[in-house]
Amino acid sequence: MRRVLVIGVMLSCLPILVMAGNEDRIGTAGGTQLLINPWARSSALASSNVATVNGIEGAFINVGGLAFTRKTELMFTNTDWMSGSDIAINGIGLAQRVGESGVVGLTVMSIDFGDLTTSTIEVPEGDGSTFTVSNLNLGLSYAKEFSNSIYGGITIKLLSESIFNASASSVAFDAGIKYVTGERDQVKFGITLKNVGPPISFSGDGFSFQTTLSNDVVSSVEQRSARHELPSLIAIGAGYDFLLHENHTITTSASFVSNSFSPDQYSFGAEYAFKNLFILRGGYMLEQTNDLDVDRTSFLTGVTAGLSIQAPIGKEGGAIGVDYTYRDTNPFDGVHSIGVRIDI
Numbered sequence: 445m446r447r448v449l450v451i452g453v454m455l456s457c458l459p460i461l462v463m464a465g466n467e468d469r470i471g472t473a474g475g476t477q478l479l480i481n482p483w484a485r486s487s488a489l490a491s492s493n494v495a496t497v498n499g500i501e502g503a504f505i506n507v508g509g510l511a512f513t514r515k516t517e518l519m520f521t522n523t524d525w526m527s528g529s530d531i532a533i534n535g536i537g538l539a540q541r542v543g544e545s546g547v548v549g550l551t552v553m554s555i556d557f558g559d560l561t562t563s564t565i566e567v568p569e570g571d572g573s574t575f576t577v578s579n580l581n582l583g584l585s586y587a588k589e590f591s592n593s594i595y596g597g598i599t600i601k602l603l604s605e606s607i608f609n610a611s612a613s614s615v616a617f618d619a620g621i622k623y624v625t626g627e628r629d630q631v632k633f634g635i636t637l638k639n640v641g642p643p644i645s646f647s648g649d650g651f652s653f654q655t656t657l658s659n660d661v662v663s664s665v666e667q668r669s670a671r672h673e674l675p676s677l678i679a680i681g682a683g684y685d686f687l688l689h690e691n692h693t694i695t696t697s698a699s700f701v702s703n704s705f706s707p708d709q710y711s712f713g714a715e716y717a718f719k720n721l722f723i724l725r726g727g728y729m730l731e732q733t734n735d736l737d738v739d740r741t742s743f744l745t746g747v748t749a750g751l752s753i754q755a756p757i758g759k760e761g762g763a764i765g766v767d768y769t770y771r772d773t774n775p776f777d778g779v780h781s782i783g784v785r786i787d788i
Contacts, residue, residue: 473705474644474672482535484767484781488750489713490727494681494699495634500537503585506636507597508622510587513539513547521783526776532556549585578606596621609650616641630685643671676704708732723752747772
Protein backbone atom coordinates (compact mmCIF):
# COMPACT_ATOMS: atom_id res chain seq x y z
CA MET A 445 0.00 0.00 0.00
CA ARG A 446 2.86 2.38 0.83
CA ARG A 447 4.63 1.67 -2.45
CA VAL A 448 1.45 2.15 -4.48
CA LEU A 449 0.78 5.49 -2.78
CA VAL A 450 4.27 6.85 -3.37
CA ILE A 451 4.47 5.57 -6.95
CA GLY A 452 1.04 7.04 -7.72
CA VAL A 453 2.12 10.50 -6.58
CA MET A 454 5.38 10.33 -8.53
CA LEU A 455 3.59 9.28 -11.72
CA SER A 456 1.13 12.16 -11.36
CA CYS A 457 4.13 14.52 -11.23
CA LEU A 458 5.66 13.35 -14.51
CA PRO A 459 3.88 15.96 -16.67
CA ILE A 460 5.42 18.70 -14.53
CA LEU A 461 8.87 17.15 -14.82
CA VAL A 462 8.59 17.00 -18.61
CA MET A 463 7.71 20.71 -18.87
CA ALA A 464 10.12 21.89 -16.15
CA GLY A 465 13.23 23.95 -16.68
CA ASN A 466 12.24 25.31 -20.12
CA GLU A 467 14.28 28.51 -20.53
CA ASP A 468 11.89 29.79 -23.21
CA ARG A 469 9.10 30.01 -20.62
CA ILE A 470 11.00 32.07 -18.03
CA GLY A 471 9.01 35.13 -16.97
CA THR A 472 5.73 34.04 -18.60
CA ALA A 473 3.94 32.64 -15.54
CA GLY A 474 1.16 34.37 -13.63
CA GLY A 475 0.46 34.31 -9.91
CA THR A 476 4.17 34.14 -9.10
CA GLN A 477 3.46 35.28 -5.53
CA LEU A 478 2.66 31.60 -4.95
CA LEU A 479 6.44 31.01 -4.98
CA ILE A 480 7.13 33.38 -2.06
CA ASN A 481 7.78 31.66 1.25
CA PRO A 482 6.24 33.91 3.93
CA TRP A 483 7.49 31.89 6.93
CA ALA A 484 10.67 32.63 8.87
CA ARG A 485 11.68 29.12 9.97
CA SER A 486 11.60 27.34 6.63
CA SER A 487 12.97 30.30 4.66
CA ALA A 488 16.06 30.23 6.92
CA LEU A 489 16.69 26.74 5.49
CA ALA A 490 16.29 28.02 1.90
CA SER A 491 13.01 26.03 1.83
CA SER A 492 15.08 22.84 1.70
CA ASN A 493 13.01 21.12 4.43
CA VAL A 494 10.56 19.40 2.09
CA ALA A 495 11.10 16.18 4.05
CA THR A 496 11.62 17.61 7.55
CA VAL A 497 9.02 20.39 7.85
CA ASN A 498 6.51 20.08 10.71
CA GLY A 499 3.41 22.07 11.56
CA ILE A 500 1.70 24.98 9.84
CA GLU A 501 4.71 25.86 7.64
CA GLY A 502 4.08 22.56 5.89
CA ALA A 503 1.12 24.25 4.19
CA PHE A 504 3.71 26.02 2.00
CA ILE A 505 6.68 23.62 1.96
CA ASN A 506 5.03 20.17 1.97
CA VAL A 507 1.50 19.79 3.27
CA GLY A 508 2.34 16.28 4.49
CA GLY A 509 4.33 17.93 7.29
CA LEU A 510 1.15 19.59 8.56
CA ALA A 511 0.13 16.20 9.98
CA PHE A 512 2.87 16.59 12.63
CA THR A 513 0.96 19.37 14.39
CA ARG A 514 0.89 18.45 18.07
CA LYS A 515 -2.45 20.07 18.97
CA THR A 516 -2.95 23.74 18.09
CA GLU A 517 -0.39 25.94 16.37
CA LEU A 518 -0.65 29.66 15.60
CA MET A 519 2.00 31.57 13.65
CA PHE A 520 2.44 35.15 12.45
CA THR A 521 5.35 36.43 10.33
CA ASN A 522 6.14 39.89 8.97
CA THR A 523 8.66 40.13 6.13
CA ASP A 524 10.52 43.21 4.90
CA TRP A 525 10.64 42.08 1.28
CA MET A 526 13.47 43.50 -0.81
CA SER A 527 14.51 45.76 2.06
CA GLY A 528 14.48 49.36 0.88
CA SER A 529 11.57 48.87 -1.53
CA ASP A 530 8.86 49.49 1.14
CA ILE A 531 7.17 46.15 0.35
CA ALA A 532 5.91 44.15 3.33
CA ILE A 533 4.52 40.61 3.45
CA ASN A 534 2.34 39.37 6.30
CA GLY A 535 1.65 35.68 6.86
CA ILE A 536 -0.82 34.21 9.33
CA GLY A 537 -1.29 30.48 9.89
CA LEU A 538 -3.46 28.34 12.14
CA ALA A 539 -3.30 24.55 12.44
CA GLN A 540 -5.67 22.43 14.52
CA ARG A 541 -5.63 18.69 15.10
CA VAL A 542 -9.01 17.06 14.46
CA GLY A 543 -9.53 13.51 15.61
CA GLU A 544 -6.66 11.11 16.17
CA SER A 545 -4.87 11.46 12.84
CA GLY A 546 -6.14 14.54 10.97
CA VAL A 547 -5.03 18.18 10.97
CA VAL A 548 -6.75 21.21 9.39
CA GLY A 549 -4.73 24.28 8.48
CA LEU A 550 -5.63 27.82 7.40
CA THR A 551 -3.05 30.24 5.98
CA VAL A 552 -3.25 33.82 4.74
CA MET A 553 -0.50 35.75 2.96
CA SER A 554 -0.91 39.43 2.09
CA ILE A 555 1.55 41.68 0.24
CA ASP A 556 1.55 45.42 0.99
CA PHE A 557 3.11 47.52 -1.78
CA GLY A 558 2.35 50.83 -0.09
CA ASP A 559 0.84 53.83 -1.89
CA LEU A 560 1.67 54.00 -5.60
CA THR A 561 1.53 57.14 -7.73
CA THR A 562 -1.17 57.17 -10.40
CA SER A 563 0.26 57.88 -13.85
CA THR A 564 -1.35 57.96 -17.29
CA ILE A 565 -0.23 58.35 -20.89
CA GLU A 566 -1.12 62.03 -20.69
CA VAL A 567 0.58 62.51 -17.30
CA PRO A 568 3.41 59.91 -17.14
CA GLU A 569 5.04 61.58 -14.13
CA GLY A 570 1.89 61.20 -12.02
CA ASP A 571 -1.23 63.26 -11.48
CA GLY A 572 -0.77 63.69 -7.73
CA SER A 573 -3.12 60.89 -6.68
CA THR A 574 -2.18 57.46 -5.34
CA PHE A 575 -3.62 53.95 -5.39
CA THR A 576 -3.00 50.67 -3.58
CA VAL A 577 -2.50 47.12 -4.81
CA SER A 578 -4.28 44.18 -3.20
CA ASN A 579 -2.46 40.84 -3.32
CA LEU A 580 -3.86 38.01 -1.22
CA ASN A 581 -3.32 34.24 -0.99
CA LEU A 582 -5.73 32.16 1.10
CA GLY A 583 -5.03 28.47 1.73
CA LEU A 584 -7.07 25.67 3.30
CA SER A 585 -5.17 22.46 4.06
CA TYR A 586 -5.91 19.00 5.37
CA ALA A 587 -3.25 16.47 6.34
CA LYS A 588 -3.54 12.97 7.74
CA GLU A 589 -1.37 10.29 9.31
CA PHE A 590 -1.91 7.18 7.20
CA SER A 591 0.51 5.01 9.18
CA ASN A 592 3.46 5.34 11.52
CA SER A 593 5.60 6.15 8.49
CA ILE A 594 3.40 7.86 5.88
CA TYR A 595 1.82 11.30 6.18
CA GLY A 596 0.05 13.13 3.38
CA GLY A 597 -2.20 16.06 2.66
CA ILE A 598 -3.73 18.49 0.18
CA THR A 599 -4.10 22.28 0.02
CA ILE A 600 -6.57 24.44 -1.87
CA LYS A 601 -5.35 27.99 -2.48
CA LEU A 602 -7.29 31.03 -3.63
CA LEU A 603 -5.22 33.88 -5.03
CA SER A 604 -6.41 37.39 -5.80
CA GLU A 605 -4.69 40.44 -7.30
CA SER A 606 -6.34 43.82 -7.90
CA ILE A 607 -5.88 47.54 -8.36
CA PHE A 608 -8.59 50.18 -8.66
CA ASN A 609 -9.49 49.32 -12.27
CA ALA A 610 -8.34 45.73 -12.87
CA SER A 611 -8.32 42.43 -11.00
CA ALA A 612 -7.48 38.75 -11.39
CA SER A 613 -8.15 35.61 -9.38
CA SER A 614 -7.57 31.88 -9.64
CA VAL A 615 -7.39 28.69 -7.63
CA ALA A 616 -4.42 26.33 -7.15
CA PHE A 617 -3.89 22.94 -5.56
CA ASP A 618 -0.97 21.39 -3.66
CA ALA A 619 -0.44 17.78 -2.63
CA GLY A 620 2.39 16.28 -0.62
CA ILE A 621 3.63 13.14 1.11
CA LYS A 622 6.16 12.73 3.91
CA TYR A 623 7.78 9.39 4.71
CA VAL A 624 9.55 8.77 8.03
CA THR A 625 11.68 5.73 8.87
CA GLY A 626 14.62 4.61 10.99
CA GLU A 627 14.92 3.26 14.52
CA ARG A 628 14.22 6.72 15.98
CA ASP A 629 12.40 8.20 12.97
CA GLN A 630 15.55 10.08 12.03
CA VAL A 631 15.36 9.39 8.26
CA LYS A 632 12.84 11.41 6.27
CA PHE A 633 11.76 11.73 2.64
CA GLY A 634 9.22 14.07 1.08
CA ILE A 635 7.65 14.87 -2.27
CA THR A 636 5.19 17.63 -3.13
CA LEU A 637 3.39 18.93 -6.21
CA LYS A 638 2.47 22.61 -5.98
CA ASN A 639 0.54 25.36 -7.76
CA VAL A 640 -1.50 23.24 -10.13
CA GLY A 641 -4.57 25.06 -11.41
CA PRO A 642 -6.25 26.95 -14.25
CA PRO A 643 -4.59 29.97 -15.91
CA ILE A 644 -5.02 33.45 -14.46
CA SER A 645 -5.96 36.60 -16.39
CA PHE A 646 -6.92 40.20 -15.60
CA SER A 647 -10.16 42.01 -16.38
CA GLY A 648 -11.84 45.29 -15.49
CA ASP A 649 -12.27 48.89 -16.57
CA GLY A 650 -8.52 49.27 -16.92
CA PHE A 651 -8.70 47.31 -20.18
CA SER A 652 -11.33 49.54 -21.81
CA PHE A 653 -10.89 52.84 -23.62
CA GLN A 654 -12.91 55.15 -25.82
CA THR A 655 -12.24 55.64 -29.50
CA THR A 656 -13.84 57.73 -32.25
CA LEU A 657 -15.08 55.85 -35.30
CA SER A 658 -15.03 57.17 -38.85
CA ASN A 659 -18.61 58.46 -38.52
CA ASP A 660 -17.63 60.53 -35.44
CA VAL A 661 -19.34 58.05 -33.13
CA VAL A 662 -17.55 57.56 -29.80
CA SER A 663 -17.36 53.90 -28.88
CA SER A 664 -15.96 52.01 -25.91
CA VAL A 665 -13.53 49.21 -26.70
CA GLU A 666 -12.35 46.57 -24.26
CA GLN A 667 -9.10 44.68 -24.69
CA ARG A 668 -8.69 41.14 -23.42
CA SER A 669 -5.83 40.26 -21.10
CA ALA A 670 -3.50 37.41 -21.94
CA ARG A 671 -3.92 34.25 -19.89
CA HIS A 672 -0.93 33.08 -17.86
CA GLU A 673 -0.32 29.63 -16.41
CA LEU A 674 0.45 29.23 -12.73
CA PRO A 675 4.08 28.47 -11.69
CA SER A 676 3.66 24.73 -11.14
CA LEU A 677 6.54 22.81 -9.62
CA ILE A 678 7.52 19.53 -8.04
CA ALA A 679 9.88 19.30 -5.07
CA ILE A 680 11.62 16.18 -3.77
CA GLY A 681 13.53 16.24 -0.50
CA ALA A 682 15.39 14.18 2.09
CA GLY A 683 16.47 14.82 5.65
CA TYR A 684 18.29 13.23 8.55
CA ASP A 685 18.30 13.91 12.29
CA PHE A 686 21.64 13.58 14.08
CA LEU A 687 20.58 12.83 17.65
CA LEU A 688 23.87 13.77 19.29
CA HIS A 689 22.61 14.02 22.85
CA GLU A 690 19.39 14.37 24.77
CA ASN A 691 19.76 18.14 24.56
CA HIS A 692 21.47 18.51 21.18
CA THR A 693 20.02 17.74 17.74
CA ILE A 694 21.22 18.59 14.24
CA THR A 695 18.79 18.20 11.36
CA THR A 696 20.07 18.31 7.79
CA SER A 697 17.87 18.72 4.73
CA ALA A 698 18.22 18.84 0.95
CA SER A 699 15.72 19.25 -1.86
CA PHE A 700 15.44 19.41 -5.62
CA VAL A 701 12.81 21.70 -7.16
CA SER A 702 11.76 21.24 -10.78
CA ASN A 703 10.08 24.46 -11.94
CA SER A 704 7.88 24.91 -14.98
CA PHE A 705 8.84 28.55 -15.63
CA SER A 706 12.33 28.99 -14.19
CA PRO A 707 15.59 27.03 -13.83
CA ASP A 708 15.58 24.03 -11.53
CA GLN A 709 16.89 24.60 -8.02
CA TYR A 710 18.89 22.69 -5.42
CA SER A 711 18.52 23.68 -1.77
CA PHE A 712 20.47 22.64 1.31
CA GLY A 713 19.91 23.45 4.96
CA ALA A 714 20.95 22.56 8.50
CA GLU A 715 19.36 23.23 11.87
CA TYR A 716 20.88 22.95 15.35
CA ALA A 717 18.55 22.77 18.36
CA PHE A 718 19.53 22.99 22.02
CA LYS A 719 16.84 21.62 24.37
CA ASN A 720 14.30 22.88 21.84
CA LEU A 721 14.84 26.31 23.43
CA PHE A 722 17.44 27.78 21.07
CA ILE A 723 17.51 26.88 17.36
CA LEU A 724 20.08 28.05 14.81
CA ARG A 725 19.50 27.61 11.07
CA GLY A 726 21.32 28.13 7.79
CA GLY A 727 20.76 27.26 4.14
CA TYR A 728 21.74 27.80 0.54
CA MET A 729 19.80 27.65 -2.74
CA LEU A 730 21.52 27.02 -6.06
CA GLU A 731 19.96 27.57 -9.49
CA GLN A 732 20.80 25.24 -12.38
CA THR A 733 22.25 27.79 -14.81
CA ASN A 734 25.24 27.96 -17.11
CA ASP A 735 26.51 31.23 -15.60
CA LEU A 736 25.18 31.95 -12.11
CA ASP A 737 26.09 35.65 -12.25
CA VAL A 738 24.50 36.26 -15.66
CA ASP A 739 21.63 33.77 -15.94
CA ARG A 740 20.22 33.98 -12.41
CA THR A 741 16.44 34.57 -12.55
CA SER A 742 16.01 35.40 -8.86
CA PHE A 743 17.32 38.37 -6.88
CA LEU A 744 17.88 35.97 -3.98
CA THR A 745 21.57 35.01 -3.99
CA GLY A 746 20.93 31.72 -2.21
CA VAL A 747 22.39 32.42 1.26
CA THR A 748 19.94 32.22 4.20
CA ALA A 749 20.29 32.21 7.99
CA GLY A 750 18.06 32.47 11.02
CA LEU A 751 17.40 31.60 14.64
CA SER A 752 14.56 30.90 17.04
CA ILE A 753 14.26 31.43 20.78
CA GLN A 754 11.33 29.78 22.50
CA ALA A 755 10.05 28.96 25.97
CA PRO A 756 7.93 25.99 27.07
CA ILE A 757 4.22 26.36 27.85
CA GLY A 758 2.50 23.90 30.17
CA LYS A 759 3.54 20.32 30.75
CA GLU A 760 2.47 18.74 27.45
CA GLY A 761 5.23 20.05 25.21
CA GLY A 762 3.77 23.41 24.16
CA ALA A 763 5.99 26.40 23.44
CA ILE A 764 5.99 30.05 22.46
CA GLY A 765 8.84 31.41 20.39
CA VAL A 766 10.23 34.24 18.28
CA ASP A 767 11.82 33.57 14.88
CA TYR A 768 14.14 35.68 12.73
CA THR A 769 15.49 35.02 9.24
CA TYR A 770 17.75 36.87 6.81
CA ARG A 771 17.90 36.08 3.09
CA ASP A 772 20.72 37.67 1.08
CA THR A 773 19.78 39.47 -2.14
CA ASN A 774 21.37 41.24 -5.08
CA PRO A 775 20.30 44.00 -5.46
CA PHE A 776 18.42 45.47 -2.43
CA ASP A 777 19.41 45.07 1.21
CA GLY A 778 18.21 41.54 1.82
CA VAL A 779 14.95 40.05 3.04
CA HIS A 780 14.25 40.19 6.77
CA SER A 781 11.52 38.09 8.40
CA ILE A 782 10.44 38.08 12.03
CA GLY A 783 7.65 35.99 13.43
CA VAL A 784 5.93 34.60 16.50
CA ARG A 785 4.89 30.96 16.93
CA ILE A 786 2.56 29.61 19.60
CA ASP A 787 2.14 25.86 20.09
CA ILE A 788 -0.45 24.99 22.73
